[in-house]
Amino acid sequence: MDSVIEALPRYWDGFTMTLYLAVVSGILSLVLGTLLAAFRVSPLRSLRFMGTVFVEAGRNTPLTLVFIFFVFILPAAGVILPLGTTPAIIALTVYTSAFVCEAVRSGINSVGVGQAEAARAIGLGSVQTLTLVVLPQALRSVVPPLINVLIALTKNTSVAAGFAVVELTATGRGLSRDYPADVIWMLLGVAFFYLVITIPSGVLAGFIERKVVFSR
Amino acid sequence: MSTSVLYDAPGPRTRRLERIASISVAVVALGALVWLATKMAADGLFDDRWLVFVDPPKGQTASDVWTSLFKALGKTMSAAAVAAPLALVLALTLAGLRTARTRWISGPATAVIEFLRGMPVLLMMFFGLLAFGLSAYWAVVFGLALYNAAIVAEILRAGQAALPRGQVEAGTAIGLTRGQTLRLIQLPQVVRLMLPSLISQFVVLLKDTSLGFIVGYRELLRTMQLNYSFFGDEYRLPLFVAVLAIYLTVNITLSRTAVVVERRLGAGGKTKKKARNTPSGGGSPTPASKQPGVMLDE
Numbered sequence A: 001m002d003s004v005i006e007a008l009p010r011y012w013d014g015f016t017m018t019l020y021l022a023v024v025s026g027i028l029s030l031v032l033g034t035l036l037a038a039f040r041v042s043p044l045r046s047l048r049f050m051g052t053v054f055v056e057a058g059r060n061t062p063l064t065l066v067f068i069f070f071v072f073i074l075p076a077a078g079v080i081l082p083l084g085t086t087p088a089i090i091a092l093t094v095y096t097s098a099f100v101c102e103a104v105r106s107g108i109n110s111v112g113v114g115q116a117e118a119a120r121a122i123g124l125g126s127v128q129t130l131t132l133v134v135l136p137q138a139l140r141s142v143v144p145p146l147i148n149v150l151i152a153l154t155k156n157t158s159v160a161a162g163f164a165v166v167e168l169t170a171t172g173r174g175l176s177r178d179y180p181a182d183v184i185w186m187l188l189g190v191a192f193f194y195l196v197i198t199i200p201s202g203v204l205a206g207f208i209e210r211k212v213v214f215s216r
Numbered sequence B: 001m002s003t004s005v006l007y008d009a010p011g012p013r014t015r016r017l018e019r020i021a022s023i024s025v026a027v028v029a030l031g032a033l034v035w036l037a038t039k040m041a042a043d044g045l046f047d048d049r050w051l052v053f054v055d056p057p058k059g060q061t062a063s064d065v066w067t068s069l070f071k072a073l074g075k076t077m078s079a080a081a082v083a084a085p086l087a088l089v090l091a092l093t094l095a096g097l098r099t100a101r102t103r104w105i106s107g108p109a110t111a112v113i114e115f116l117r118g119m120p121v122l123l124m125m126f127f128g129l130l131a132f133g134l135s136a137y138w139a140v141v142f143g144l145a146l147y148n149a150a151i152v153a154e155i156l157r158a159g160q161a162a163l164p165r166g167q168v169e170a171g172t173a174i175g176l177t178r179g180q181t182l183r184l185i186q187l188p189q190v191v192r193l194m195l196p197s198l199i200s201q202f203v204v205l206l207k208d209t210s211l212g213f214i215v216g217y218r219e220l221l222r223t224m225q226l227n228y229s230f231f232g233d234e235y236r237l238p239l240f241v242a243v244l245a246i247y248l249t250v251n252i253t254l255s256r257t258a259v260v261v262e263r264r265l266g267a268g269g270k271t272k273k274k275a276r277n278t279p280s281g282g283g284s285p286t287p288a289s290k291q292p293g294v295m296l297d298e
Helices: A002-006 A008-040 A045-060 A063-076 A085-110 A113-121 A126-163 A168-178 A180-215 B012-042 B048-053 B062-098 B103-117 B121-131 B136-162 B165-173 B178-215 B220-231 B233-264 B267-277 B287-296
Strands: none
Touching: A002 A008, A002 A180, A008 A045, A008 A085, A008 A126, A008 A168, A008 A180, A045 A085, A045 B012, A045 B233, A063 A085, A063 A126, A063 B178, A063 B220, A063 B233, A085 A126, A113 A126, A126 A168, A126 A180, A126 B121, A126 B178, A168 A180, A168 B121, A180 B103, A180 B121, B048 B062, B048 B233, B062 B103, B062 B136, B062 B178, B062 B220, B062 B233, B103 B136, B121 B136, B121 B178, B136 B178, B165 B178, B178 B220, B178 B233, B220 B233
């Protein structure tokens, strides 16, 4: 137990790194995922096709393989990325945006057709219908699943531990090497820091989900 | 053709414009691909490194390369095939305990589920590897089984919440005990209702076996790496493409199965599900709305 307290500064460094990865790639994948969702519902068949290919590939590829691509394969093909957080953020963003896209798309599909018809009736164009009428409503009903995607992202940042980023899980691995007598406590400490992020977020998602259900 | 809420059925003029726009976008995208391909060709990425699958260097035969990859796929599959039934059994236990009437049982069950659900799978594998001294293989199985048990327990609970109350009442009325009602009446319906989610979760589990790469289990990705460190760095790209293709084939086949199963279970079941849930309001999320959340919750 004492060694856990002794190791608190290292936990904190790992925690901030996990948080940094999660926040940066979270924001990026929200942007990219929403863009992809727009592709997938666009009237242009070629855009829809590209969106579908990206999402299907992203959802059926293991995250570790995405990491391997940006860390080991791209450099061998001549594209050198700076080591450390950059490839991790790119890999997490590419992977997560496929899931964000699916959450947003199902949100768009949950908006009643009448809303769009009303928007068309008052003369809005397709871009206006999307940005002024459909997306604001879709985004609201999409918030709980999006929070779930972001929780999954937070947990997925742990994969970066295998690729030279010292975040929480890598910290835990290092700590269990340095305190071989307290391995279970060390790893439970890591688990605690993950739960600090994931459990409140899950509660928030459930709360918003109930709110949205009531407002409908 | 699309039945989107975003725009009404286009007229002939719009359709023509859309077709032109669509084709020009496609042309631009194809142009980008061609540009990328020529650049790759200029960098010499299409040289005889791709022959590694037909006529590999260093005295190896093509069958050596393919055998190693497919043996590794077998190892990936075996970890998944052992972890999945374990997860299912554990999930049934956890979900059953969670519905227990006494708080002394349901409380800890809930806590265990929340704890397992909130942790990364990789951390759980490290628990197995570093704290319990398991071999890499069993650490992978351990992590996958525990984590997915919690997720599947949640899937089962969502399904249970979606069943009409009358099912339990009928069970009680014909004199079944709570356990019998759970086992004989609710469980078969829940499994049937949630089968698509369960299959999707199996795809997630299969994908997560790749974390064995980090833990030191010699599965598909690790084998790919061993292959290219043996043959040399220029073989990274071809081997990666092969492994990506293998994963995509296996997972997309499974995902398609989930869709087919969902369709087989019938559109009738789906509308009934929705109808059942509307009166219960905020209490129980419909499985339809729950499913994406559950699926994504990896």
